[in-house]
Each structure stands twice: as C-alpha cells, then as structure tokens.
Amino acid sequence: MAGRRSGVARGAAAGLLAAVLALAGCAAPEPSGPASGEIQGLLDRHARALLDRDEAGYLAALDPALAPAARTEFDRLAKIPLGGWYYRVTDVDRTGEGRATARAELGYRIKGYDSGPATTERVLDLAERDGRWYVTGDRPADGAPQQLWQQGEVTAVTGRRSLVLGVGQSRERLREIATAADRAVPAVGDAWRGNWAGRIVVLVPASIEAMGRLLGGPAASYRGIAAVTTGRAGGGPTAPADRVIVNPDAYAVLGAFGRQMVLTHETTHVATRVQTTAATPVWLSEGFADWVAYRGTDRTAAQAAPELRRAVRAGELPAELPDDGAFTFGGDAEAMARAYEGGWLACELIADRWGEEELTAFYRAVGAHPAREGAVEKALREVLDTTPEEFTADWRAYLRERLG
DSSP: OOOEEOOOTTTOOOOEEBOOSOOTTOOOOOOOSHHHHHHHHHHHHHHHHHHTTOHHHHHTTBOGGGHHHHHHHHHHHTTSOEEEEEEEEEEEEEEETTEEEEEEEEEEEETTTOSSOEEEEEEEEEEEETTEEEEEEEEEOTTOOOOGGGSSOEEEEEOSSEEEEEESOOHHHHHHHHHHHHHHHHHHHHHOOOSOOSOEEEEEOSSHHHHHHHHTSOGGGGTTOOEEEEOOTTOOTTSOOOEEEEOHHHHHTSOHHHHHHHHHHHHHHHHHGGGOOTTSOHHHHHHHHHHHHHTTSOOOHHHHOHHHHHHHHTTOOOSSOOOGGGGOTTSOHHHHHHHHHHHHHHHHHHHHHTOHHHHHHHHHHHHHSSSSTTHHHHHHHHHHSOOHHHHHHHHHHHHHHHHO
C-alpha cells in the first residue's frame, strides 16, 4: 500500500512510514509459457548456491560476461548473515528466439533479525543456449531500490540488539551507531510492550546520494533528514523486514543526544509497524515515536518544540492537529517541524493526563480500525472517553501551558 513520509527539520530524526517493499507472501498470477518453470528452477539453484556459499554453483546460472561482477557480489554478501534468499518469477516475456525477460521478486532474510524477508523486484534478461537458460542481465525494476551490497564493500558490526551494515564507513562509526541502537531497543521495549523482534538492522550508505538509491528516490528528498525507516505498515508478522537507513551526512552533525533520539525514534517505528495502518494519522505515528524518544530524558517542551513555541508565543496557536500533508519532505521546514512538535505534544498530553498505558492502547485502537475515517474518533471515545472537539481544545490549552 502507499506509504507516508515524515521528517524533523534541522537534521533531527525522521521516520519514513513507507511501503517500499511488497509483501513476500502476496499472491500473484503465475507466469505462463514453457520457459517459466525452467527459469524458476534456474533461479532456485542460483539462490541455493548462494546460501551454501557454493561459488561455482552460483556462477553456473550466469552468462560468463556477468561472472566478474557476480563474484564481487558473492564476496560482499558473505559479510551478511543470510538466513534465506529466494526468487519468485512473476512474469516471463519471450523477446526473441532463445531470449526472454523475466520479472522476479527477490527476497532475503537476515538470520537472527528478520521474522519475514526483505523484498524487492528485479528484472532479469536471459538467453537459451544448448537447451539451458542463462542470466545475461540483472537490474532493479523501475522504481525499485538498489541494495546496499551493490554499492560497495560491506562492513558489518554486530551489537547486542542490532546489526549495522555500512558501505564506505569506518568500523568505529558503525560501532558507535550499534551502541546507540543497542540502547534504543530496550528504551522502546519499555514504552511499547508489543510483539516485535526486539532487534534492528541499520544500513549506513556512503553518502546521501547512495541513501536515495537505497530508497528508490531522489537524494534531495532526504537532505537534512538523519534517518528513515522502511517497512510495510500493518502487514502482520510476515510483513517484509524493516530497515533503518542512516543519512551519514545529517547524522554526523548531530550531538550525542540527537543521535540517540534518531535511533530511538526509528526503532519505535520498527516496533509499532504491525499496529500502524492506513487508519493511523501521521501526527500519531510520528508523535508517538518522538514521545518514546524523549521519554525519560530531561528535555523540556521549550527545548523539544522550539518552532511551535515560537508560533505560540507569537499568537499563532494552531487551530487543529496537523494533517498528513504537513509532514511531507521538501516543503516548509519550519512548518514541518511544528507538525512534528504538535504530534509529540498530543501524545505527551495523553500520557500526562490519561497515562502511558492509555496512550499505547489509543495507538493500537486507532490502527485496528478498518479505515482512516472514524478511527481516531472511535479510539478517543472508547479509550479516552472524549471527543475530537474536546481533545483538540485540550491539546491547544496544553500547548499554551507548556509553550506559552
């Protein structure tokens, strides 16, 4: 399903609630034609050889011209603890005598971290020679993201609760990120007692341009955004695996507190993924992630919400909770910051007035609704015993109290 983007201006944390991957188990039409089964069998053997670390078997599926690049990829993947790797052919188009183009879902799972696979779509060119098919080309489908190992040599650092994979980064920097991720996981677990893996995978590309390629979008969209999270909202326990992707440029300029907040915020998105659905407004998903990140710190509202404080003191108190459009990347950075800060203070209000358990119950109730329409209204009534009008009035009064 289509996803949502979010960010905090001034290089602070940003969550990307985006459906960038397809659900691995989704049904799709079976490809037809006599070549389909042969091509699927070829890719099955290719995948098995990779998992078995059988280089000769891995190369056997490929045209000799691809061998040098394939050896490089084979070696880079050795740094990643793969627990699964598969292709699922979804379409085959015969492009000429003895030639075909296939579309396939590629799924992989990292051992010890992923309950479901991370998935992406590939386009494979194939040629038939002497009764056998060989892969002659392998590229991302239009709009599909690049994979980290395709960007360079991978360095892996294993934390107690995290796996950090980087390209073009020092091991020291990756260890620092793993340490922050290891602190983020129990902090999130203390605030959100849901059924989630309790571990995260963090990708650190070499540049913001490389980050854009990992996300399948223009790098300019993520400038100033310290990190994003990929994943499928509301997909259940078999949904594609989440990845936290760090913008090395924006992350590097943050202080220790900012870096920790970034990773705690993004880890919250990973933890709440199953309960975050199309019914969940962005102010709630992002506000809750910030609430978890600030929880237990000594940050005051004035420190955490400077843009909204400036607006309140100027007599520009917002009339209503921010809509989804206020969180769009590339727009007015100060307005986006006020949206984030307003979402955080809405969650802070619920935790302060009704309690932390009621805040998490409210979050779950909204996400459990079958559609966006009526979701917040129903949860406000059933969990908090209030109405949208009353809650908005309480929120505006809370802004005056905390920021005025």
